[in-house]
Amino acid sequence: MSREVAIVAFAQTDHTRRTDELSEVEMVMPVLHEVLRQTGLKTSDIGFTCSGSSDYLAGRAFSFTMALDGVGAWPPISESHVEMDGAWALYEAWVKLLTGEADTALVYSYGKSSPGSVRDVLTRQLDPYYVAPLWPDSVALAALQARALIDAGDTDEPALARIAARSRQDAAANPHAQLPGARPQGEHVVAPLRTGDCPPIGDGAAAVILAAGDRARELCARPAWITGMDHRIEAHSLGVRDLTDSPSTRLAAERAGAFERPVDTAELHAPFTSQEVVLRKALGLGDDVRVNPSGGALAANPVMAAGLIRIGEAAARIHRGTSDRALAHATSGPCLQQNLVAVLEGDSHE
């Protein structure tokens, strides 16, 4: 890889159950301004802009064009959008910088789950012939995976409850979290998953600035260098997959170089407690790795932004000097269907 690319700034909203008083662009604009402020850049200084969001959440076609108003797109900018989590928008921006076509990039994503019923909305991303007509909601599909894990002896309900408790406890130190601090594990939503095993439903946004080489060093005291990034997908039919494993995550991590040296931190996008079990196994993470110190998606899960936030949280720990080598993971689709892994490193302490 000929070009060094780093995350130099990260911002996120406070994540809340509803943001009825804000339109999408009104929700996104403060985080865009915040990452620009951190770097001292203006929109006109940015070489490439890429965003992630979903029209199904918004209930409106081309909803991202409205949010783009918050960027300031005149004079004309170089811009792209993915109908996915912003982590994939970051991947596109990273590639753009690697090619040398830009030196800086602004990446943002947002999701307002509050206008609709997100469990039902997410059924529309499923196979329209064999699966979507049955309206299996996101919790139901995660619960099938959780049962498979329990049957395989990989976890049990008390172990899942400990993941929930640890995540919410860690989130107590995260001022942006929607569910900070201890929560009751609650009743079964779709058994074996209880309320505490499921992510909160909420609204939020995040933004990141990437820069290449010396530009990154100018903009950030300790850039979070992206030393590798890769994303992989499983076969779409749930019934052909081993739900207790995530070979796509493992392959993405391998291609991203995650296994070359140990990581000290892992920000895993696991909206359900059971998915953390799958990911830890797929990535071979031991107890010496700090997993989701932010509280993870169990503490705040703005759909389409939660994956980008994992990368941003990992980068922010490197910026602060609390991590030297971090793994960040994002997922999309049912039961960890698509998985992205990024490896971030800070310059060694002197």
Next chain:
Amino acid sequence: MVVEFPFTRSLGPVQSAFLTGLRERTLLGVRTEAGRVLVPPVEYDPETAAELSELVELPTTGTVTTWAWNPEPRPGQPLATPFAWVLVRPDGADTALLHALDAPGPDAVRTGMRVRIRWAAERGGAITDIACFEPYEATDAPEAAAPHDGGFADPVTGIVAHARLDYTYSPGRAQTRYLQGLSERRTVGERCPSCAKVYVPPRGACPTCGVATTDRVEVGPRGTVTTYCIVNIKAKNLDIEVPYVYAHIALDGAGLALHGRIGGIPYDQVRMGLRVEPVWSEGGRYPDHYRPTGEPDADYDTYKELL
């Protein structure tokens, strides 16, 4: 706000055979080059991407490979009473099918339990032709997969994928103020603090400067036609006689034109620069149309920047 989209989707040969088979109470899988049987069948091998076409008929019995108890069924799901979501591996198949299992409670469900298909009374060639699975504790050995040519009379070649999602739309700060203004028959824009342009309707941000628009500015009610077109084709469900004129109208004080219909003047006499004012209908939430004010036409230089 309701978003509905009854997408009509066409089927390939394998999907067509499978869904037609369900209509005829026949469960079909597809065999891969490696000899695995995939159910539901797909047209391309998920491992090798080879095209698949060798159909096999399977018994309607199978084994639960994983399950989840759903205490509160949601709209559109297969059963209205509490049920188990299941992945079922049909006898003779190597993969599993997602569906619902009708069982009295979670204690009656376990991984490895034997189940069979309960067919829907009315079937038309869709995955919902399987009403659900039901427990089936017979001990006879399952039948093997048998070749099937996929041929049926009157095959199903498409499905209509109904989707309906309900949203409660919240327009946000700027648009809420705009709508409140309209309810008082006033048009309220917002000014960009950076470039001073006045946006109508305001969306909360200046797309040029990327900053929040905050100052409220009442514009109009009169305005100038900046450009227009003559509509000659009647839109469905629209109760307006054609031809009529649809125009861009720069309300006085606004930094860009909004669009509206022009009435009260023959369609072929509408022109750029025509001065117009809104006409509200009884109970209307926005102007029904705009009509000439009778003023002299606006000078081109006064609106050329707004074209």
